[in-house]
Amino acid sequence: MAQSGQRRNSIFSTANSSLSHTHQTSAVLDFVAIGLGPFNLSLACLADPIRELNGLFLERNEDFDWHPGMLIDDTTLQNPFLADLVSLADPRSPFSFLNYCKQEGKLYAYYIRERFYLSRAEYNRYCKWAIGRLSSIRFGANVERVDYDEEAGHYVVSGLEVRNARAFSYRAKRLVIGVGSVPQLPACCGAVREHCIHSAHYVARKAELQQKRSIAVIGSGQSAAEIFYDLLKDSNEFGYTLTWITRSPRFFQMENTKLTLEMISPDYIDYFYNLPDGVRESIVAKQDSLYKGVNASLINQIYDLLDDRRSRGERHAHLVTNSELTGCDYDPVEARYHLRFAQRDEGVQYTHATDGAIFATGYTQNVPGFIDGIRSRIRWDDMGRYRLSRNYAIDVTGRDIFVQNAGLYSHGLTNPDLGMSCYRNSCILRALTGVEHYPIERRIALQDFSVPDTDAFVKMPLETP
Numbered sequence: 001m002a003q004s005g006q007r008r009n010s011i012f013s014t015a016n017s018s019l020s021h022t023h024q025t026s027a028v029l030d031f032v033a034i035g036l037g038p039f040n041l042s043l044a045c046l047a048d049p050i051r052e053l054n055g056l057f058l059e060r061n062e063d064f065d066w067h068p069g070m071l072i073d074d075t076t077l078q079n080p081f082l083a084d085l086v087s088l089a090d091p092r093s094p095f096s097f098l099n100y101c102k103q104e105g106k107l108y109a110y111y112i113r114e115r116f117y118l119s120r121a122e123y124n125r126y127c128k129w130a131i132g133r134l135s136s137i138r139f140g141a142n143v144e145r146v147d148y149d150e151e152a153g154h155y156v157v158s159g160l161e162v163r164n165a166r167a168f169s170y171r172a173k174r175l176v177i178g179v180g181s182v183p184q185l186p187a188c189c190g191a192v193r194e195h196c197i198h199s200a201h202y203v204a205r206k207a208e209l210q211q212k213r214s215i216a217v218i219g220s221g222q223s224a225a226e227i228f229y230d231l232l233k234d235s236n237e238f239g240y241t242l243t244w245i246t247r248s249p250r251f252f253q254m255e256n257t258k259l260t261l262e263m264i265s266p267d268y269i270d271y272f273y274n275l276p277d278g279v280r281e282s283i284v285a286k287q288d289s290l291y292k293g294v295n296a297s298l299i300n301q302i303y304d305l306l307d308d309r310r311s312r313g314e315r316h317a318h319l320v321t322n323s324e325l326t327g328c329d330y331d332p333v334e335a336r337y338h339l340r341f342a343q344r345d346e347g348v349q350y351t352h353a354t355d356g357a358i359f360a361t362g363y364t365q366n367v368p369g370f371i372d373g374i375r376s377r378i379r380w381d382d383m384g385r386y387r388l389s390r391n392y393a394i395d396v397t398g399r400d401i402f403v404q405n406a407g408l409y410s411h412g413l414t415n416p417d418l419g420m421s422c423y424r425n426s427c428i429l430r431a432l433t434g435v436e437h438y439p440i441e442r443r444i445a446l447q448d449f450s451v452p453d454t455d456a457f458v459k460m461p462l463e464t465p
């Protein structure tokens, strides 16, 4: 590998700026990566020192911002700083978080602060810093179509420059799709969806929400808890009442004890990947508390603030569990939502009227329209999802089209986790180049997820009743 972090002199010499003129190059790239979230950005950093690999990263936004709608003050990553863009693949990489601290003169401050969990704002600054050192990224490039040129045997990626609507087109042997997921509203919001604010837009809509007399927060994941706490802190100042309603039976904690964290490992991916489709499906359905809950310290902070308010005799918020949203109407004259919930344990339904509502109801996998032209080259499962091979390829050859963050039902809960980004990208780079540039860990867990393969454990088929 060549010296990392050096800018490459290549056809990408206008790199790292918004597109300024039409790009139509006949050179065939080794790969085009579509979307620049943390996963493809990690790939860009790890690919950068591999001189023989010519890749291009296309992002429709004109700049990088990591979930800007949720950049709430004092929120942190769920992972320690080692889950940066590169360190778990190559701790010596110039794109590491520690090198960022060093270059920015922040390393001693970070050492003294002793906080392993980066604030989300700091992570965002770190990602921007890394982008500033890369020459393979095109911002403002909205990919609209991908075709396969049968004769030439490569892909044609085309779209429009966001700023001036000019067409671009690139040819590449391989693709890496990293377009993330899209905000999801409950189905019952369909008719009034233009009035519904999703947590993905919270920061931009916060001031408007805080002018309301009442606000309901729907959902009980990490985003819902962060929004509820953020609004709760200001509720005395603004005077709104706050209601937090969830379908879940409790405001549950995200599990993060060490033996559970071992499930974010190559070992668990191997185990999970080799199970039958239906079994994997039912396992995912039971794993909510591993990636959907709230971190324990935030639950405790919320409790302490509510308890403090109660002991001062101040207005306190309503927290309601076991309530599934089944209807959502918006009255534009009153500017008021009428939410309907089912409480199935008690066999009742109820309505709740509120002036403001924020839906922290999660995200859903994004199968982008631009793949329509290559649908027949992609492997699909019975549910219409990509069928991933073990190396994250989704195409019929198993070595052409790779995906980031799209394998919850094939690779398990490691799929959206920033901590496994380096592992996945090491595997993708090995598939792209045929060389294991970054050593890939095979076994890291203390526990066995499968029956251990030693004489002490004698395996036989399960008896059917």
Ligand SMILES: Cc1cc2nc3c(=O)[nH]c(=O)nc-3n(C[C@H](O)[C@H](O)[C@H](O)COP(=O)(O)OP(=O)(O)OC[C@H]3O[C@@H](n4cnc5c(N)ncnc54)[C@H](O)[C@@H]3O)c2cc1C
Pocket (backbone or CB within 6 Å): 034, 035, 036, 037, 038, 039, 040, 058, 059, 060, 061, 067, 070, 076, 077, 078, 079, 141, 142, 143, 144, 178, 179, 180, 181, 223, 368, 370, 404, 405, 416, 417, 418, 419
């Ligand atoms: C608020 C929030 C906090 C999270 N915190 C953590 C955490 O602490 N730890 C953790 O492990 N995970 C966390 N996650 C989960 C996960 O790590 C993040 O969602 C992460 O951003 C996913 O990265 P990504 O690269 O898949 O997609 P994204 O970050 O969504 O990026 C996808 C990019 O693709 C671009 N794009 C889409 N379509 C096109 C197109 N047609 N042409 C060009 N570009 C396109 C988009 O503009 C976007 O920039 C969090 C998720 C959320 C929502």
